[in-house]
Amino acid sequence: MEQNAYDWEVPREWNIRDAYVINPDGQKICDFKKSNLHVLGYSNPIDKTISLDELQEHLYSLPDQPDAIPYVTSYYKERWSFCIAHKDREKLKQGEYRVYIDSDLKDGSLTYGELIIPGERSNEIFLSSYLCHPSMANNELSGPVITTFLAKWINTGLERRKYTYRIVIIPETIGAITYLSRNYKDMKDKVIAGFNVTCVGDERAYSYLPSRQGNTLSDKAALHVLNHLHPDFVTYSFLDRGSDERQYCSPGIDLPVCSVMRTKYGCYPEYHTSLDDLKLVTPAGLFGGYEVLRKAIECLELNERLRTTVYCEPQLGKRGLYPTVSTKSSGVPVRDMMNLLAYSDGKLSTLEIAEKINIPLWGLTETIEKLKRERILELSE
Amino acid sequence: MEQNAYDWEVPREWNIRDAYVINPDGQKICDFKKSNLHVLGYSNPIDKTISLDELQEHLYSLPDQPDAIPYVTSYYKERWSFCIAHKDREKLKQGEYRVYIDSDLKDGSLTYGELIIPGERSNEIFLSSYLCHPSMANNELSGPVITTFLAKWINTGLERRKYTYRIVIIPETIGAITYLSRNYKDMKDKVIAGFNVTCVGDERAYSYLPSRQGNTLSDKAALHVLNHLHPDFVTYSFLDRGSDERQYCSPGIDLPVCSVMRTKYGCYPEYHTSLDDLKLVTPAGLFGGYEVLRKAIECLELNERLRTTVYCEPQLGKRGLYPTVSTKSSGVPVRDMMNLLAYSDGKLSTLEIAEKINIPLWGLTETIEKLKRERILELSE
Amino acid sequence: MEQNAYDWEVPREWNIRDAYVINPDGQKICDFKKSNLHVLGYSNPIDKTISLDELQEHLYSLPDQPDAIPYVTSYYKERWSFCIAHKDREKLKQGEYRVYIDSDLKDGSLTYGELIIPGERSNEIFLSSYLCHPSMANNELSGPVITTFLAKWINTGLERRKYTYRIVIIPETIGAITYLSRNYKDMKDKVIAGFNVTCVGDERAYSYLPSRQGNTLSDKAALHVLNHLHPDFVTYSFLDRGSDERQYCSPGIDLPVCSVMRTKYGCYPEYHTSLDDLKLVTPAGLFGGYEVLRKAIECLELNERLRTTVYCEPQLGKRGLYPTVSTKSSGVPVRDMMNLLAYSDGKLSTLEIAEKINIPLWGLTETIEKLKRERILELSE
Secondary structure, eight states, X not given: OOEEETTEEEOOEXXXXXXXXXXXXXXXXXXXXXXXXXXXXXXXXEEEEEEHHHHHTTEEOOTTSTTOOBOOBOTTSOOOOEEOOHXXXXXXXXXXXXXXXXXXXXXXXXXXXXXEEOOSXXXXXXXXXXXXXXXXXXXXXXXXXXXXXXXXXXXXXXXXXXXXXXXXXXXXXXXXXXXXXXXXXXXXXXXXXXXXXXXXXXXXXXXXXXXXXXXXXXXXXXXXXXXXXXXTOEEOOGGGOOSTHHHHTSTTTOOOEEEEESSOTTSSTTTTBTTSSTTTSOHHHHHHHHHHHHHHHHHHHHOOEEEEXXXXXXXXXGGTOSOXXXXXXXXXXXXXXXXXXXXXXXXXXXXXXHHHHTOOGGGGHHHHHHHHHXXXXXXXX | OOOEETTEEOOOEEEEEEEEEEOTTSOEESOTTTOGGGBXXXXXXXXXXXXXXXXXXXXXXXXXXXXOOBOOBOSSSOOOOEEOOHXXXXXXXXXXXXXXXXXXXXXXXXXXXXXEEOOSSSOEEEEEEEOOSTTOIXXXXXXXXXXXXXXXXXHHTOSSOOSEEEEEEEOTTHHHHHHHHHHHHHHHTTEEEEEEOOSOOOSSXXXXXXXXXXXXXXXXXXXXXXXXXXXXXXXOOGGGOOSTHHXXXXXXXXXOEEEEESSOTTSSTTTTBTTSSTTTSOHHHHHHHHHHHHHXXXXXXXXXXXXESSSSSOOOGGGTOSOSSXXXXXXXXXXHHHXXXXXXXXXXXXXXXXXXXXXXXXXXXXXXXXXHXXXXXXXXX | OOOEETTEEOOOEEXXXXXXXXXXXXOEESOTTTOXXXXXXXXXXXXXXXXXXXXXXXXXXXXXXXXXXXXXXXXXXXXXXXXXXXXXXXXXXXXXXXXXXXXXEESOOOOOXXXXXXXXXXXXXXXXXXXXXXXXXXXXXXXXXXXXXXHHHHHHTOSSOOSEEEEEEEOTTHHHHHHHHHHHXXXXXXXXXXXXXXXOOOSSOOEEEOOSSSOSHHHHHHHXXXXXXXXXXXXXXXXXXXXXXXXXXXXXXXXXXXXXXXXXXXXXXXXXXXXXXXXXXXXXXXXXXXXXXXXXXXXXXXXXXXXXSSSSSOOOGGGTOSOSSBOTXXXXXXXXXXXXXXXXXEEEEHHHHHHHHTOOGXXXXXXXXXXXXXXXXXXXX
16 A cells, blocks of 8 residues: 655555575675664565676675775665675675575555644644664664653653644654645644754764755754854755755745754764764763754743833832942943843844843843843733 | 832932041041042931941942042942042051031932924934033043034034934933933934934044944944044944933834944943043044034935936036046046936935945035036935 | 937937048148047047147047057037047147048937847847947947847847847947937836946956846846856946946836946956957957856846745656665765755746856756656746
8 A cells, every 4th residue: 555645655664584695605794683784775575696796786885984884775666785894895705695685565654753742832843853774873863862852851841831842753755755745734834943853963063954944943043052052063054955854844845944963964974884873972972962952942932022011221220130339340240131121122032132132042031030020021922 | 209200210319518538647538529539429428437447348449440539329229438549548547437428318300401403394313412420521521512512513503404403411321211201202203313422522432332223324324424534433232332322222212323432431441430531531532523423413414315307317518517528537537426326216315325335425415416406316205 | 400318419420531630741640541549539520730739739648558549539519639649649749730630510310220039028138239439349349249149149049039139239328328218118117137238358357247226137147157157257336337237227217237248348458549459359258258148148048937846855766867776975966956946936036046056057957847847847937
């Protein structure tokens, strides 16, 4: 049973039990049980004996990275192949090789995880990560790991949850397209911001890839957090995209989804090889990825439009919020509060004000609460 | 009788007749009659004998500027204190000190000066300066001085006065808030531009602090003048504000008020000390401050929307306005006139055109008059 | 019969048969038959004998370019003069000179060339060049030459001609004004882009002078071509204008006309002298000028608004347009196609998309055709 998703058909379900090559010396090489990467993803079953020359046509390796087994797939054309470290490929001798792949393709299902965490409002924040690159650590297991921890924090750690959260873990591309084809109408008017969570586990860099539109609420939150926490982050262009923002930001879909990453897919040598492993991904790397995404979500939750309840600056002294002696430098400690008030015109959001006055939004929380309690600031929404 | 002004109450009126400290040797120090700065502004009356330790709690001085008496006030909390040069403070010996302040607080009035000079139109240009820092020369007597000379020039020197002028000299902050609370409704639709006049007397720099909105007519005029007359002027951010633009540009008020200054308050060492005196403020410094503000007002008066009365370039030669021989360089002397015509489309104002063609607006006056007389340009308003 | 054109009157027609000066030695100098530049353009007839002093008042020469005869005209005031190389002027001796000009001014006509090449649409692309600087090669014969070749290519070389072409060769200034005064109403709603073709024959530089508005379709096409073909081109300001964009971009006319040139008038030493000749203008120079204008026109013809017919990325693999094996770098060869699809939202034009994805528009033609054939892209207009 094939399923349509917009212009695509979900390919049949692939299952694999074992795969290997027996070399002329009778040794088992390219053993699926040692590394699943040895088999081209979605390989047809095979069991025959062939010459080295014929085998070579079914091998993938990386001459520039002789120790690495490449990660290669072929979802949309049936073939079979093995992937091998180039240094091992160079040792192959003339002779007969038995190639064995015990796999099958059958009607099945496209499985994905979806979690809706309701908030005060039906407006949604959308988190998407993907799970289809077996054995890859930064790209990609880091994504579902961080997404899971974010879900836990959203569910139990967020003091007040203004927004509803739509969290999905899907296969990349076909999963995103399938999910959109079934949920886009519902998402269209609800999703106010979203993040594609990928490559969030190494320690080398922080990276930002904008939405197609480039200035959505997600982009603003991401840039605000990165500017304050990791000002040396790398900014990519939407032209450098390569993950599910390809679908989420496609014309007509246009969801406000950007990516906040550690080192971006395609930009580190271990990418899509057996070297993208737990040497590359570390607890500190994962924590950094988690922290920037959590802060970005916090900014979205904190963001609101406020206005002053009085004309001119309020008399803060009588409320104990302003120094009573006026000297050369008495205004300094209350500067951020005064700046916040000066821009709270009901038009600028607090995220925009925080950017303007160069304070992290989370650094204004206490001041905002104080001024709301004093009824000097009020919601303008 | 307390008066309300938005969120504020006007404090009671403070009057002081004398104040001093008698040291253990019987000498009079911190003598109000020598410098009013010796007394904390708004000090309560006192007359008692205290120890040096107790006195120290009522003294302000500046260790970094040992020769300067600081200027300190406490309008919104009743206390008493003396201000003293730090080098004199360090000479104080143990012993008994008599502290004497002959002041009182009583129901009184907040006094301000207001001058309306009517023009052809009810639209207003607003000038505001303040008078509440006794003995301070640059910040602040320079402000009322220049404002007074501007008023004189507006009243008698301006050939044609298109706009009505609203000129106020008030106490800073409470005066501006009080004035707005009584006049804002009237000003709201009338004021097209305004300047906060302060720190316009020294020779060190020219400075510009924008309105909150940042691109009002005042800002455009100020920048145009400074760019042409003093291109090395210092540009501040609205975040650096600290005078009555705090009120005039507050949310909901949003008057188009910016500041054109010499050296900005807070940005010179003598600021708010006894050193801000007539060594710092000079005739040349004052004249420079006067000139940029007068030019900015001239630009506002000159500014208008013009359009050409004919399609294509007019035939200027037949009117004697264009060279009759065409050589390599014959267009040079009429370049500005041609540029003015090329942009006079009834949409751009002459101030905007002057910016675009990089000529001071006042340098176009003669050309504009000539082209109006020839009926090649006409008002589009 | 004088003719009015907006604010101008077409001057009477000037014809000249011969002109020279006879020096005291009886030799013929300033001989019109050797160079027409020797006579001030539009000179009255004269035949008299005068002193050297009087002659000097009727001579033009360039002390800085002693070998060059300057090009000088006086269309709007009747006078007579000769132009002479400065080194020859310095050799003139005291004595009597016969000055002879056999010219006349009479009612005549302003002659211009106009070619309308109809296309599928009534919307027009406008090309204008001028023909009034006799003996000048770069400024100006290069203009009519290239315009003629463009007309030939438009008429016979363009595969599909979406737009109608209005091509004029006129006298500068008075010709443009006259043409507009008779045709502007017809042009107003039709002309979508236009180029003033001048100074397109030397090899020194490529230059761009914007329309008054600065961001018309002509400007976008010109900049796109120059950025891709000659990224070191010189950008001028509209303030540097000096040709018929003075009329085409005048207030109220506002046609979308900019200039793509080789070295701009006024910016090379030979400008408006006898040195602007076929040493300066070369076949390679002319070809370069032709090529950028032809490419700009191609861009206008190619430009359209497209939209994807499906949500999300289309499944290109099943159409043979996408590699079936996914490796580290399999996306590279299809990058431009994917980028084109990602921005084809029916709002951005293909010219804007090409700019955004940094590909020359003509480099996308094949891909666009392929995607239209596959019904993945369709016109959104």
